[in-house]
Amino acid sequence: MPALPGITDFTDAAVTEGQFKTALTTLHSYLSTLLGSAGTQAAALAALGALGAGYSLKTSAYTITTADRGKTIAGDSTFELTLPNVATAGAGWSVIVANVGGGIITVTGSHDINGESTLDLGGYDSVVITSTGSEWLAVGGGRVRYAQERLTGAGNAVIPAWANAALFSGNAGGGGGGGADLSAGMDGGEGGAGGRVVRELITGLVGGDTIAYSIGGGGSAGSNATSPIVPTAGGSGGATTFGSISLGGGGGGARGGVTGSARGSSGATLDNHVSNGGIGGKAGSSPKSPSAGYPGAGLVEWIRL
Structure with a gap:
């Protein structure tokens, strides 16, 4: 100049x-x-490198140059945008990067961005990236990435394109209550055990992949009986699974008998639906019939870390 x-x-x-x-x-x-030589406001802003002075859409890998100063570099696909050398750009050099599609735009370069080697932008995330002269700062613009999905039955949960982690909360089914012996002595049955519960963070996910799941049902209720008919025990609660997470269902309650017997094995240590998932079914007695165990449940919260 x-x-x-x-x-x-x-x-x-x-x-x-x-x-x-x-x-x-x-x-x-x-x-x-x-x-600029055009004598227009747009040309002057572009020449000065003012933010928003230019717009460029990319659909494949691109290396941002110092001449792109102030531009909005938009990406519509999954690829990398490489920043120029931070010292060459100089302190105060800035560019806007926006993801205008459903893919993942990975911003990278020879210097850290907010202390990390790369910065991933999900669909419609955007940031202003500024040089300090020795590193890159990415400031605001990205929207919160969060969604939740309640799971029922069995199937495959599809990971949203922008998500890379999930918080899974689930419990297995409770066991059914055992039947009572309504003959002389009227031995009551055992209540069903609660199913196991978990709340676990899963990282390293890839958008578009699927995670198989199955939500356990409650164990069936036993039945009361009067001698010589033998009462029946409650059924075990169904297991709940989400990917590699597996939660055991509560054991069914034992039937009543002359000598009595222990309740079926538990999926957890307490019979509480808040901490242990599905509540075990109530035991049979005279004149009440045993009840089935409560079903399990599953909730997945998709997030981007």
């Missing part, structure tokens, strides 16, 4: 016509280099 002519090049009493014209020519060259 030519130097800005001094004021005396125009106002000094000794300036000749030729010198004045030369100063004007230098001033024109200076202004056109600084503000």
Whole structure:
């Protein structure tokens, strides 16, 4: 860029016509280099590198240059955008990066971005990236990435394109209550055990992949009986699974008998639906029939870390 002519090049009493014209020519060259030669506001903003002065859509890998200063670099697909050398760009050099599609735009470069080697932008995330002279700062613009999905039955949960982690909360089914012996002595049955519960963070997920799941049902109720008919025990609660997570269902309650017997094995240590998932079914007694165990449940919260 030519130097800005001094004021005396125009106002000094000794300036000749030729010198004045030369100063004007230098001033024109200076202004056109600084503000662009088109004489429009858009050209001036682009020449100055002002934020939002230009727009460029990319659909494949691209290396951002220092000449892209102030532009909005938009991406519509899954690929990498590489930043220029942070020192070459200089402190204060900035660019806007926006993901305008459903893929993942990975911003990378030879220097850290907010202390990390890369920065991933999900669908419609955007940031202003600024050079400090020694590293990159990515400031605001990205929207919160969160969604939840309640799971029922069995199937495959599809990971949203922008998600890379999930918080799974689930419990297995409770066991059914055992039947009572309604003959002399009226031995009651055992209540069913609660199913196991978990709340676990899963990381390293890839958008578009699927995770198989199955939500356990409650164990069936036993039945009361009067001798010589033998009462029946409750059924075990069904297991709940989500990917590699597996939660055992509560054992069914034992039937009542002359000698009695222990309740079926539990999926957890307490019979509480808050901490242990499905509640075990109530035991049979006279005149009440045993009840089935409560079913399991599953909730997955998709997030981007």
